[in-house]
Amino acid sequence: MAKPNLQIACDYNDLPSALADLKNVGDAVDIIEAGTILILQGGQDVVKSFRALYPDKIIVADTKCADAGGTVAKNCADAGADWMTCICSATIPTMEAAAKEVSEIQVELYGDWTYEQAQQWLDAGISQAIYHQSRDALLAGETWGQKDLEKVKKLVDMGFRVSVTGGLSVDTLKLFEGIDVFTFIAGRAITQAPDPLQAANDFQAEIKRIWGE
Amino acid sequence: MAKPNLQIACDYNDLPSALADLKNVGDAVDIIEAGTILILQGGQDVVKSFRALYPDKIIVADTKCADAGGTVAKNCADAGADWMTCICSATIPTMEAAAKEVSEIQVELYGDWTYEQAQQWLDAGISQAIYHQSRDALLAGETWGQKDLEKVKKLVDMGFRVSVTGGLSVDTLKLFEGIDVFTFIAGRAITQAPDPLQAANDFQAEIKRIWGE
Numbered sequence: 450m451a452k453p454n455l456q457i458a459c460d461y462n463d464l465p466s467a468l469a470d471l472k473n474v475g476d477a478v479d480i481i482e483a484g485t486i487l488i489l490q491g492g493q494d495v496v497k498s499f500r501a502l503y504p505d506k507i508i509v510a511d512t513k514c515a516d517a518g519g520t521v522a523k524n525c526a527d528a529g530a531d532w533m534t535c536i537c538s539a540t541i542p543t544m545e546a547a548a549k550e551v552s553e554i555q556v557e558l559y560g561d562w563t564y565e566q567a568q569q570w571l572d573a574g575i576s577q578a579i580y581h582q583s584r585d586a587l588l589a590g591e592t593w594g595q596k597d598l599e600k601v602k603k604l605v606d607m608g609f610r611v612s613v614t615g616g617l618s619v620d621t622l623k624l625f626e627g628i629d630v631f632t633f634i635a636g637r638a639i640t641q642a643p644d645p646l647q648a649a650n651d652f653q654a655e656i657k658r659i660w661g662e
Numbered sequence: 663m664a665k666p667n668l669q670i671a672c673d674y675n676d677l678p679s680a681l682a683d684l685k686n687v688g689d690a691v692d693i694i695e696a697g698t699i700l701i702l703q704g705g706q707d708v709v710k711s712f713r714a715l716y717p718d719k720i721i722v723a724d725t726k727c728a729d730a731g732g733t734v735a736k737n738c739a740d741a742g743a744d745w746m747t748c749i750c751s752a753t754i755p756t757m758e759a760a761a762k763e764v765s766e767i768q769v770e771l772y773g774d775w776t777y778e779q780a781q782q783w784l785d786a787g788i789s790q791a792i793y794h795q796s797r798d799a800l801l802a803g804e805t806w807g808q809k810d811l812e813k814v815k816k817l818v819d820m821g822f823r824v825s826v827t828g829g830l831s832v833d834t835l836k837l838f839e840g841i842d843v844f845t846f847i848a849g850r851a852i853t854q855a856p857d858p859l860q861a862a863n864d865f866q867a868e869i870k871r872i873w874g875e
Contacts, residue, residue, distance in 0.1 A: 460730070462737060486733055489725055492705030512702055515726045515749050515772050516794070517673070520699055524675060536728050538751040538773035542802045559728050560751035566774065581729070589755045 450629050452660045455652050456509070456612065458636035460484025464491040464498060470640040471502070477649035480507040480632060483530070488512060493528045500529025507531045513557050515539045518547030526551045534579065537562040541573050548575060555579050555612065564603065571608055577631070578604055582615025593624060605629050619651045626659050663842050665873045668865050669722070669825065671849035673697025677704040677711060683853040684715070690862035693720040693845060696743070701725060706741045713742025720744045726770050728752045731760030739764045747792065750775040754786050761788060768792050768825065777816065784821055790844070791817055795828025806837055818842050832864045839872050 457478040461467040467487055475481060481503055483495045488510065496510050510530035514521045515538065525533045532553045535544050538560070548554045555577040556570050567578065580601050582593060593616070604611045605628060613625065614634035622633065635652060642648035670691040674680040680700055688694060694716055696708045701723065709723050723743035727734045728751065738746045745766045748757050751773070761767045768790040769783050780791065793814050795806060806829070817824045818841060826838065827847035835846065848865060855861035 462733070485728070486730055486737070488705070489701055489734060490706050490737055492701070492707070493703050494705070513726070513728045513749070515698070515770065517699055520675070521702060524699070524703055536726070536749050536751060536772075538749055538775070540773060546801075557728065559749075560753060561774075561776075561779065562751070563774070588759075 450660055452662060453630040453656050454479040454612075454632040455649065455656060456480035456482055456614075456632050456634040457639060457649070458482045458484050458511070458614065458634050459499070459640075460486045460511075460636060462486065462490055464495055467491075467495070468498060468502070470645065471499070473645040474639055474649040475503050475506065477646055477653065478506075480509060482509045482511050482634065484636070485511045485513055493524060496525060496528035496530050509534065509555065510551075511557075514543065514547055516543055518543035518545070519550060522547035522550035522554075532577070535575075537566065541569055544570065544575055545573050548573070553577055557581055564607070567604065567607060567609070576609055577612070578609045579612045579614060579634070580604065581613075593621060598624065598628065601625070601630070602628055619648075619655050622652070622655045623659060630660075663873055665875060666843040666869050667692040667825075667845040668862065668869060669693035669695055669827075669845050669847040670852060670862070671695045671697050671724070671827065671847050672712070672853075673699045673724075673849055675699065675703055677708055680704075680708070681711060681715070683858065684712070686858040687852055687862040688716050688719065690859055690866065691719075693722060695722045695724050695847065697849070698724045698726055706737060709738060709741035709743050722747065722768065723764075724770075727756065727760055729756055731756035731758070732763060735760035735763035735767075745790070748788075750779065754782055757783065757788055758786050761786070766790055770794055777820070780817065780820060780822070789822055790825070791822045792825045792827060792847070793817065794826075806834060811837065811841065814838070814843070815841055832861075832868050835865070835868045836872060843873075 455478045459467040509532040510525040513536045515536045533551045534555045534557045557579045610631035612632035618638045639648045668691045672680040722745040723738040726749045728749045746764045747768045747770045770792045823844035825845035831851045852861045
């Protein structure tokens with residue numbers, strides 16, 4: 450079982466705030482995500498700035514693209530993104546068009562997706578999925594449970610590299626022990642910690658403790 | 663049956679191009695849409711610019727929001743948007759959070775949504791839906807058909823104000839005759855016409871011919 454990646458989600462209302470936080474932890478994570486809120490606010494300058502600051506990191510543009518996949522993905526690639534997200538309700542042609550422009554597409558799982566759809570994504574050559582506890586669902590009191598873990602396991606068994614995100618902390622990582630998680634995505638658990646670099650290092654140490662080097 | 667609105671979809675790779683086209687037709691349409699591609703490229707300056715140029719028009723931020731509805735919607739409202747779109751696979755808490763911040767939420771129908779979900783949106787007080795022929799589906803050769811028109815009718819019967827979009831032209835409006843369409847959304851059929859203002863006026867004239875004043 451490979452060591453899962455650690456991804457920092459940079460989601461802010463303005464680019465300067467994102468840059469200030471990213472500066473603390475960018476070198477300590479494996480993947481840097483330009484969050485949806487931030488891209489909607491700052492546009493393509495967000496991905497361009499992240500790429501300029503971290504030329505060697507994997508950068509994800511979290512566009513949650515639903516349509517015009519080719520255009521959106523080309524714009525993301527031009528700005529410097531390696532990967533881009535599509536929403537699960539996007540059509541297969543949209544995902545396929547996007548996949549031609551960036552290195553990889555990640556499918557963001559929200560709402561009532563089905564394993565039948567998931568198989569169609571795999572059949573289209575798209576093998577990354579993001580299992581997401583919705584922020585608003587978390588605010589409404591929902592949390593990680595056995596039901597979520599079973600879904601993640603099933604997706605892994607189908608052949609997906611699965612990223613998980615939503616309300617994760619160092620303490621919740623052990624819930625995923627024994628599951629071949631591809632990437633843990635954390636945001637405020639790192640950036641709003643008293644010492645963000647220490648928090649990122651704590652995540653990495655806990656990942657290594659559970660999954661090995 | 664009320665006269666349907668005409669909405670111009672401004673979707674470009676950069677704000678200046680959008681502004682150049684919008685200048686020609688902004689006064690001739692009822693609703694101005696800041697398109698997803700454009701917002702992802704230009705950020706909040708897009709909506710701010712549209713609002714500055716057209717203080718009295720309805721402005722829609724086509725964010726296709728999937729999560730963090732409250733934050734995204736507040737940002738859109740702060741920039742000057744009246745309405746905002748959510749993707750159909752967003753959770754009800756996401757839509758409800760967004761609905762508190764902008765005047766109205768429109769649900770963008772992509773992929774395998776169900777009428778059961780649609781009823782949940784209505785129950786949550788969200789009564790605008792956008793029936794969308796995906797650009798990528800259109801490119802793949804799909805087009806408007808009886809199946810689409812039946813779905814639009816059913817949504818109208820359920821109580822939605824339904825906007826329709828995707829490959830519309832003046833000639834295709836008559837397909838919708840007898841259906842209480844809320845808004846026709848057009849993009850390149852207007853902006854890439856030899857005379858864009860004339861094209862917008864032709865749309866409005868055909869709408870009036872079919873649905874009356």
